[in-house]
Amino acid sequence: MSNTGDTPSQNGVFSLQNILSRDHDEHLAHPDIRPDIPAEGWDEEVVEHGAVNGFCIECEDQPAEVRCETCEDDYCEVCFAAQHRKGSRKRHATKALDGQQKKAKLSQPGGSQPVTKGGEVEMEDGEVDDEGEESTSKIVPVSDLALSSQPELGTDPGEWFIERTKYIPLRLTLTERKMLRLLDAALQVSEYTDKIDTLGFGLSKAKRVVHQIRELCAILSGLMLAADYKQGQELFSDRDFQGNAEFYQRIFELGRRHKIMNPDKMRTTYGKLIYLLQDSQAPEVMDMLGFSCVSPIKTVHALLEAHDALDMLRDPLITTATQEIVANKRSRREIQRDIKAKERAIEALSSRYASVDLPQESVRQALYSIGDNHAFLRTNRDPCEQMIRYLKEYFHATQVKDKKGLDSLAIRSGKGGARLSHDHARQYAYVLQSLTLWREILHDMFHLWSLAEQDLLSDKVQYRLRDTGQGLNRVQPAPKTSRMMHAILNRAQKSVGSWVGSSVIHMGDHNVPNAFMFIDKYTQIYRILLPICNALSQLPTLYATPALRAFIDAEFGSLDGLRLEILGDFFRHAFDGSGADNFYDAGSCIDGRLTSAWNWCAGLEKKRYFHVFLLSGFVGFDGEW
Incomplete structure (x- = not known):
């Protein structure tokens, strides 16, 4: 050129x-x-890009609370606990951003932990933890986390009910329950996920989604016409889906609300519903439909706030009006007295805070919904509390015995299916922290469920259809749910004072593809623990029968021997890292602990005490009790 x-x-x-x-x-x-x-x-x-001034340098979306003097970085409380939990970082000098100087905790997980008097764990010098880091000699308290499903009677509830009711869904009315049956029937016959979650060719996905949503809405309209001819005629008056958007939003919302309060219900249909709503949030689908299928969940707090009745939640009578009355071997006179007191409190509050726009029936509905929350916690969370008590009883009962005997909680990788190696005291601490974490998760389950639906139904975070090894699944990040889980984990770590094993939380990967799978995973905890607690509580009744007493004495030595064998086997092998073929999927990570428990449940019929479970009324971990 x-x-x-x-x-x-x-x-x-x-x-x-x-x-x-x-x-x-x-x-x-x-x-x-x-x-x-x-x-x-x-x-x-x-x-x-650096974090905005005043925000955590790690997550970049939470206000900074702690400054590491060594790293010269600002962290929020959750990220600081995760980053500076082990190794040399745990000795870094820190300063609260309010100017108070403090030192980082040295009471972090270590190697073998013989438990001393007072429930404290002492680690020996030079021992190595699960991540291969050398631990220093330090006495670590293993304490309980005091949780309460409701304030005690006679105490000032303060702001407890104000914060709690933000995530308590309203109980369904009779009319809404009729509509719920129509929704469940329509979802039962729907093949939505079979036709949408496929890699086949044909119409574009957006067109397939719109076609399936319209088909489901048409089925709902037809069922509504058959159930209520007058209201059904209104739906068919203009044959316009967009004109009936309010009806579809309402019926989809009450299905979600019912599922949150009753995790046992809609076990096959809720997944279709939430995936349908997830697809409906896509901009191209919403443009074709002409309306949104999603509306906010109706909560107790939202109802009272809309009618300026939040002061009811601060009323001293609220504790009595929402208490759950349980028999607990009390006399009929005591139970009837509590029922009368509860009814009087409900009537007093409903008449005191009712208005023209808020009838007494709606106030009662709000109070009953709070009571439903207490019942949920007793059924789902209290089995964790009971198993913690069993664990402590077992540990103290076996503390004086030879730790190398049958009563030892020690496990070794490769023996009995275990994939972790812990000595007696270390396994005790590992099980204790796992049960404590489960208890905390279930205590905040309504809050977690609210965040999970926000992640699932977000129009900004899209999912990818992937083969995760268990079929095609929707892999979608869940930032809000993950953030809440890390906060719960941080709280649990503080409560027990030490942490054994990994603190990895799987979310949005092949283990837990999305927030729906996360919720479904942790709502199964009571299905594992409740049958075990029920079987153990029935043992004294079985032992009172002469024939069964002879069987138990001959096979297990005594009633205590039977209890110790059941508990010991559960605490060893339901928390041994088994249930997967690699340490990333199971092991000692947060989700792997629950995987190990399910693996133990799958092998219960092979245990020699399985017949005792059957005699106590056990029908399976997925049965009705």
């Missing part, structure tokens, strides 16, 4: 001819490029 005219160095013009010229200027640059701005794009390295 010949170069005519001025050279690039002479005119400095940014052109193709100048760039390809032999004597081009090496410093020639595009006129729009600014050297003070780093390059970004698909072929450039990702530019790290």
Whole structure:
């Protein structure tokens, strides 16, 4: 190529001819490029933008609370606990952002932990924890986390009910229950996920989604016409889905609300419903439909706030009006007295806070919904509390015995299916912290469920259909649910004072693909623990029968021997890291602990005490009690 005219160095013009010229200027640059701005794009390295001043440097979305003097970085409480929990970082000097100087805790998980008097765990020098880090000699308290499903009678509830009711759904009315049956019937016959979650070819996914949603709405309209002819006629008056958007939003919302309060219900249909609503949030689907299928969950707090009746939740009578009355071997006179007191409190509050827009029946509905929350906690969370008591009883009963005997909780990788190696005291601490974490999760389950639905139904976070090894699943990040789980984990770590094993929380990967799978996983905890607690509580009744007493004495030595064998086997092998073929999927991570428990349940019929479970009324971990 010949170069005519001025050279690039002479005119400095940014052109193709100048760039390809032999004597081009090496410093020639595009006129729009600014050297003070780093390059970004698909072929450039990702530019790290610093956190906004005053926010955590790790998550970048929470206010900073702690400054590490060694790292010279600001963290929120959750991220600091995760980053500085082990190794040399746990000795870093820290300073609260309010100016108070403090030292990082040294009471972190270590190696073997013989338990001393007072429930404290003492680690020996030079022992190594699960991550291969050497632990220092330190006495670590293993304490309980005091949780209460409801304030005690006679106490000032304060703001407890105000915060709790933000996530308590309203109980369904009689009319809503009729509509719920229509929704459940329509979802039973729907093949939504079979036709949408497939890799086959055909119409575009958005068109398939719109077709299936309209088909389901048409089925609902037909069922509504058959159940209530007048209201059904209104739906068919203009044959317009967009005109009936309010009806569809209402019926989909009450299905979600019912599922939150009753995890045992809609076990096959809730997944279809939430995936349908997830797809309906896509912009292209919403444009084709012409309306949104999603509406906020109706909660107790939202109802009272809309009618300026939140002061009812601060009323001293609220504790009596929402208490759950349980027999607990009390006399009929005591039970009837509590029932009368509860009824009087409900009537007093309903008449005191009712208004023109808020009838007494709606106030009663709010009070009964709070009572449903207490019943949920007793059924789902209290078995964790009971198993913690059994664990402590077992540990103290076996503390004086030879730790190498049958009563030892020690496990070794490769023996009995175990994939972890813990000695007696370390396994005790591992089980204790796992049960404590489960108890905390179930205590805040309504809050977690609310965040999970926000993640699932977000129009900004899309999912990817992937084969996770268990079929095609929707893999979607769940930032809000994950954030809450890390906060719960941090609280549990503080409560027990030490942590054994991994603290990895799987979310949005092949183990827990999305927030729906996370919720479904942790609502099964009581299905594991409740049958075990029921079987153990029935043992004294069985032992009172002469024939069964002879069987138990001959087979297990005594009633205590039977209890110790059941508890010991559960505490060893329901928390041994089994249930998967690699440490990332099971092991000692947060979700792997629950996987190990399910693996133990699957092998219960092979245990020699399985017949005792059957005699106590056991029908399976998925049965009705």
